[in-house]
Amino acid sequence: MFTSSLGKKYIMALTGIVLIGFVFVHMAGNLQILLGQEAINAYAHALQSLPMPILWGSRVFLIVCVILHAWTAVVLIRENRAARPHANEIEVTKRAGLASLKMGFSGITLLLFIVFHLLHFTIRTIYPEYDDLMTTVGSPNEGEIHDVYSMVLAGFNHLWISIFYVVAMFSLSGHLAHGFSSVFQSLGIRSESWGKKLDLAGKAYAWSICLGFSIVPVLVTIEKFGFITFFETSTYSFPVALN
Amino acid sequence: MKLILKIWRQDGPQDEGDFEIHQIDQVSEDSSFLEMLDQLNEQLLGEGIEPILFDHDCREGICGTCSLTINGLPHGPENSTTTCQLHMRKFSDGDTITIEPFRARAFPVVRDLVVDRSAFDRITQAGGFITVRTGSAPDGNALPVPKDDSDLAMDAAACIGCGACVASCKNASAMLFTSAKAGHLNLLPQGKAEKDKRVLAMVSAMDGAGFGNCRNYGECSAACPKDISLDYIAKLNRDHAKAKIKKIFS
Numbered sequence: 001m002f003t004s005s006l007g008k009k010y011i012m013a014l015t016g017i018v019l020i021g022f023v024f025v026h027m028a029g030n031l032q033i034l035l036g037q038e039a040i041n042a043y044a045h046a047l048q049s050l051p052m053p054i055l056w057g058s059r060v061f062l063i064v065c066v067i068l069h070a071w072t073a074v075v076l077i078r079e080n081r082a083a084r085p086h087a088n089e090i091e092v093t094k095r096a097g098l099a100s101l102k103m104g105f106s107g108i109t110l111l112l113f114i115v116f117h118l119l120h121f122t123i124r125t126i127y128p129e130y131d132d133l134m135t136t137v138g139s140p141n142e143g144e145i146h147d148v149y150s151m152v153l154a155g156f157n158h159l160w161i162s163i164f165y166v167v168a169m170f171s172l173s174g175h176l177a178h179g180f181s182s183v184f185q186s187l188g189i190r191s192e193s194w195g196k197k198l199d200l201a202g203k204a205y206a207w208s209i210c211l212g213f214s215i216v217p218v219l220v221t222i223e224k225f226g227f228i229t230f231f232e233t234s235t236y237s238f239p240v241a242l243n
Numbered sequence: 244m245k246l247i248l249k250i251w252r253q254d255g256p257q258d259e260g261d262f263e264i265h266q267i268d269q270v271s272e273d274s275s276f277l278e279m280l281d282q283l284n285e286q287l288l289g290e291g292i293e294p295i296l297f298d299h300d301c302r303e304g305i306c307g308t309c310s311l312t313i314n315g316l317p318h319g320p321e322n323s324t325t326t327c328q329l330h331m332r333k334f335s336d337g338d339t340i341t342i343e344p345f346r347a348r349a350f351p352v353v354r355d356l357v358v359d360r361s362a363f364d365r366i367t368q369a370g371g372f373i374t375v376r377t378g379s380a381p382d383g384n385a386l387p388v389p390k391d392d393s394d395l396a397m398d399a400a401a402c403i404g405c406g407a408c409v410a411s412c413k414n415a416s417a418m419l420f421t422s423a424k425a426g427h428l429n430l431l432p433q434g435k436a437e438k439d440k441r442v443l444a445m446v447s448a449m450d451g452a453g454f455g456n457c458r459n460y461g462e463c464s465a466a467c468p469k470d471i472s473l474d475y476i477a478k479l480n481r482d483h484a485k486a487k488i489k490k491i492f493s
Contacts (some may be wrong), residue, residue: 190474
């Protein structure tokens, strides 16, 4: 089923669907930080308290999708390079857009970002002190829970990290713009008559996701330089306040 | 017209190959691109230089024999046009024109601008036919075919198998050709019966010939002299998935 050239495209499309869906759910979850400390902490705590099989099942499933997606991409790119060993003297591109031509580049950026992001906010090896951020705000009972709100604010307090996150999200928007409509083409559920609308929907989705994810590091950075006051920095339990 | 031609010369499949520059004068604006090359070869013969080899046959845009990547574009700068139907009035006096063979591992260069496109024949031989004799032309409407289907089948059948899709594809994928040949037969009642077998065999022959994978760029359709639509690729993707699933559960 998955060994032919088309089979590999099916793997790219099917794992792509999972990841396209995941980024939306993740973004929607993130945006709760705009509602305040209680909302995001309660949401994060609820996710962390999911039964083991569901929590780890989803994590493993997502990681398997990312690995399959990336590995198949490597196989496809190697085959594609071998298929055209001699480049044209003059290389002309008539129709393909930048996003579709640079899928490999945006994909590598995203892979690096995913590794960094997991080490930054999930496994917390980059700044292990984030583990000590505990609070009762957002807790379902009176017990202390992890203060995700403060961790995110502290995390984006470093300018280079915010810039890296936003750059990665632009890569994501390019990757999604081509990936979204490619899913339909690779699975054969696209026609040129509604293909134009699909491309537009893909671009709209890609830019919404990019905006939704970027807004948090951008707001924190603007606040860091004192232009706005949005986040409740007074409720910080983190020793280093913004700026 | 006076032109400078930068033309690919290669002695054989194993030879490295390189560009050679020739100047040609008094090219008529009304001559076709191939006539211009004929004129150049006359000139080269007069100078005692080996003429440049290039493929051509009908010279009326229907046989699919002519090829050439002209200034980076298979069949040159005109849309929906084969090299033989391209006229020199589309160029300007004094232009430098770069002429290369169609480049793909599956299309090895035979000599100069001539490439071996028999990989396409192998794809067609794998499934681009109906296994029983369908007889001579039946009476009109003896076999009902909806007009929409016959139109779509005709659009796919317009493929002349020139290979511009492969040459324009950054991955040298043959999906547009394969999907047009499969789609043409799969849409008609005579061909429908063997649809699953056909798509599996043709895709397998395509993969075996060393073509690259489709990345949904759309360059192939933009270069196609017959404007074959990307819809046929989507249709082949769908038909192939269905055939595979049916095969697993059969």
